[in-house]
Amino acid sequence: MNQTITATGDITDSDGQVRLRANWGDGDQNETELAGSRTAMLTHSYPAANTYTVTFWAVDEEGTTSEPRALQIAVVEQPGAEPDPDLVSVSGIPSSVQVGQQFTVTITARNDGGSSPEGAINASVRYSDGSDNVNVTGPTGSGFDQLLNRPAGYYPIYNSNCDPMTAQDRLLEAVDANWTNGEQHSMSFTVTPQQAGTLWVRVRTTMAADVPSCDYINDTSVPEGVSDTDQQGWAVRRFAVTVAASCCAGTCTCPEFASPIPNPTTTWQTHTDWIPSGGWDSSVVNLEAGRAYTFKTGCGNGATAEFDTVIEVYDWTSCALVACNDDGCESYRSSVTFTAPATRQYVVKVRGYDASEYGSFTLSYRRNP
Structure with missing residues (x-):
């Protein structure tokens, strides 16, 4: 205005x-x-x-x-003035959480121009590897005519050319069918990650100047986040949340160093070593996003240990805990199976349950067929 x-x-x-x-x-x-x-x-x-x-x-x-x-x-509003969407703020997105730890996102937008016959706040949520293993409740907000939560696979949503498409990411929308000049609204939703990895939250506000002609104006002006494009072809601000697994026993600590071992194949391989009291063994492997892997110190296939083991797996780039297991096999031995959230190096750490548990072990591992 x-x-x-x-x-x-x-x-x-x-x-x-x-x-x-x-x-x-x-x-x-x-x-x-x-x-x-x-x-x-x-x-x-x-x-x-x-x-x-x-x-x-x-x-x-x-x-x-x-x-x-x-x-x-x-x-008074100038006749024929176009809407001017302003993404005022985005709050509540943490840099890191644990699996199962929920957080609530609030997005605020304002119309600084002429009235819009269809103004909306939009957000999409998925993991960087394409996984949709996340619970999202909401959205909530006042002053809206529609509050929509569309899961991946929903049809139809509409791209930036107003053509129908199938949702690839979970889409949240809060729509005001008459967003007038100076009006400010907020949309909130709650996210609960269900697996370790990098979770992406993309946000924007988009307002129609003329609905029949698909004349939309978009804004992503907040300084936080990074520039990106969403599944519908709109410019957005993308926020990354590192989701770590919960520690399964004692205190889980990312090791400061690790030695490489052969990368997993679909055939069982083994790695044998010995750890002292209070110590651990840490091995680096290269894993591919979207593939499942198993690492174990028991349950057959050559895996064994002289002591009560704990297995921890870390993203070697961020040191986020990706998977953890204690007592998944016989005699307090361990077995962890997980899907790699990204293609990169990971560290597999074997340790005793406490300082009294130590000795030799054989780690068996593979990429699951």
Whole structure:
């Protein structure tokens, strides 16, 4: 909107200097510099269409004020003005969480232009490897005509050309069928990750200038996040959340160093070593996104251990705990099966349940067929 109002007034002071002060009725006020009696001028820009009560005073150099003069100003929307969506803020997205730890995202948007016959706040959620293994409840918000939660696989949603398509990511939308100038709305939803990995949350606000002609205006102006494109072809801000597995026994700590072992194949391979009291063995392997792997110190296939073991698997890039198992096999031995969230190096750590558990072990592992 940003319509500018100019006010002039004759101000006098018989024995000194005087200024013109204005309260513009929208929380802002300003004033002129001190000077002699004169015709003074003030300007103000209104961000939204509304009726405002404006109050003026003359103020001398001692701070003495005149009787106030008040008037009403009706600021109207310019005919034919396009909507101007503004993504005001995105909050509640953590940098890291554990599997099962929920967080609530709030997205706030405002229309700084003409009325929109279809304004919306949009968000999509999925893992970086394409997985949809995440629970999302909501959205909630006031002032909306529709609050939509579409899972991956839902048809139809519409791309930026207004063509129907099948949802690849979970899509959340809050729609106002008459989003007028100056209106500000917030949409919230709660996310509960169900697996370790990198979870992506993409956000935007989009407003229609003319629905039948597919004339939409998009905004992604918040400084946080990184620029990206969503499943519908719109520019968005993308936020990444590192989701770590929960520690299964004692304290799980990403090792500072690790030695490479042969990468898993579909045939069982083994790695044998010995750990001292309070120590551990850490091995680096290269894994592919979307493939399932098993690492174990029991349950057959050559796996064994002289002690009560715990197996931890870490993303070697972020040191996020990806998987953990204690007592998954006979005699307190361990077995962990997980799907790699990204193609990169991972560290497999074998340790004793506590300092009294140590000795030799054979780790068996493979890429599951």
